[in-house]
Amino acid sequence: MNKKAILINFFIFCCLFNSQLFADGSFQVPLPPDGKVIDADKPNRIIKHYSVSMDEIVAFYKTALQDQTEIKWQHKEADKSIKIFDWGNQKWHKITITQENGYVSVLVNKDSWTWITGTLIIRFIGVFIVLIILMISLYISGSIMSSVDKKPKVHPNKV
Amino acid sequence: MTFGEIIEMLVSIFNTTGFMNLSWKMVIMWGIGSLFMWLAIAKKYEPLLLLPIGFGIFLVNFPLTPLMGVTEHGYRELLNIFYHYGVEWEVIPCVIFLGLGAMTDLGPLIANPKSLLIGAGAQLGVFITFTGAILAGFTLKEAASVGIIGGADGPTTIYLTQHLAPQLLGANALAAYSYMAMVPIIQPIIMRLMTKPEEREIKMKKLRKVSTREKILFPLITTGIIALLVPSVIPLMGMFLLGNLMKECGVVDRLTHTAQGSLMNIVTIFLGISVGATMQADKFLNWKPLFIFGIGLIDFAVCTFGGILTVKIMNIFLKEKINPLIGSAGVSAVPMAARVSQLVGQQYNKKNYLLMHAMGPNLAGIIGSAAAAGMFIAMFK
Secondary structure, X not given: OOHHHHHHHHHHHHHHHHHHHOOOXXXXXXXXXXXXXXXXXXXXXXXXXXXXXHHHHHHHXXXXXXXXXXXXXXXXXXXXXXXXXXXXXXXXXXXXXXXXXXXXXXXXXXXXXXXXXXXXXXXXXXXXXXXXXXXXXXXXXXXXXXXXXXXXXXXXXXX | OOHHHHHHHHHXXXXXXXXHHOOHHHHHHHHHHHHHHHHHHOOOOOHHHHHHHXXXXXXXXXXXXXXXXXXXXXXXXXXXXXXXXXXXXXXXXXXXXXXXXXXXXXXXXXXXXXXXXXXXXXXXHHHHHHHHHHHHOOOHHHHHHHHHHHHOOHHHHHHHHHHHOHHHHHHHHHHHHXXXXXXXXXXXXXXXXXXXXXXXXXXXXXXXXXXXXXXHHHHHHHHHHHHHHOHHHHHHHHHHHHHXXXXXXXXXXXXXXXXXXXXXHHHHHHHHHHHHHOOOHHHHOOHHHHHHXXXXXXXXXXXXXXXXXXXXXXXXXXXXXXXXXXXXXXXXXXXXXHHHHHHHHHHHOOOOOOHHHHHHHHHHHHHHHHHHHHHXXXXXX
């Protein structure tokens, strides 16, 4: 096996190995007390339902996460939900608080390598898209300018 | 005055000197600052930036110096002023880009728009390093700021780091500028590993002539596209394209000369010393800067790999093949990376002049790394 093939295979191995390395079952996420666990079987999420108001749940998280600096809150009027994102080193990635009929649903998504890898690939492709659009614009403007520059100049004395 | 009072006075004067407050960490930082000054002076590695950065590191790592704090009246001290109004407010990176645009001829890129794809492909390392940095324990924002180092674009690195992870500004800027200077050492190895001898000898057709009208239109078209697709980097790219427009229109020579000359020099001084001043011992000496230096090298290497790989993929579809050696120039260390492509190419074919062909991807890399930075900023909005 030549040097190039060894290097390429090693690189692919590192990518695959690393994607499995840090998978674990712990969320380390604050959850309001009581509530009914709806789904805790999947390794990458927890769903709990609460019979208290949404304001109480939001107040709980504002207190619980007040020391975290890398937290972003997002309010969505359309589906009456509030999302809390962690951009730091927490094991959880997102908490979604939704007002349902008669209860509040709290969905916690674990720090997901699928999300990280997916968003990276999409954004890398996004860079290509931006530059492809620029490339196409340059080709169009280039051909227009070339044809404008090629047009023969009409002599003022010619009929 | 008694003898005891005299001794007490002498001791209190001595206590106001730095000797009593020196620590071993500061001595280490003197060494680090001196190293970068040596690299700048003796080795001529990016001296315009590494010298003020190195001296900034040296200067702030003395105790009791009123440089990066706040006075008793609440006013910022000298270097804190430069840092706050220049770097924290993201003014200096944008003004540097104004000067850069005013001194750059974008003709090779306009003549061969395909180079833009190479500039995009060369951002591969940015995204892979992001993943590596997260695995190492960096937060998402820190990982994004570390990843952009591979784009080899100092102002973009500083702009993004200040936006997302200002605590890593010193380490990221130092890594970016250090590796930019080492492009002639790092890239040829990867270029030889990734290309076959016959590929290195590919001769490319001479680039077409680009009219002044096209050069004037380019900044306008690019500004429109970037503003619509990646608006978060328009402060940076807008200034770059303004500088370029000033240069190409030819009617504001005074402004162009100022932008590419004295203005650029002024902000470079302030940038260098401000960045160096952020590297105080208690903030800098932890595992993160060392890791950034290590992963920065891998980042550069993978970006070089990405650029060459992009050319190889393009060659599958193109009738007129592109010499893959210009792929490495997608890393936007302008014009060093393009010169490296020229030098390596000439080692295999003395009649092969790749410089102007390599300038296209080199310039495309500036736009590519800005687009990548914009993608990261948008990720956290």
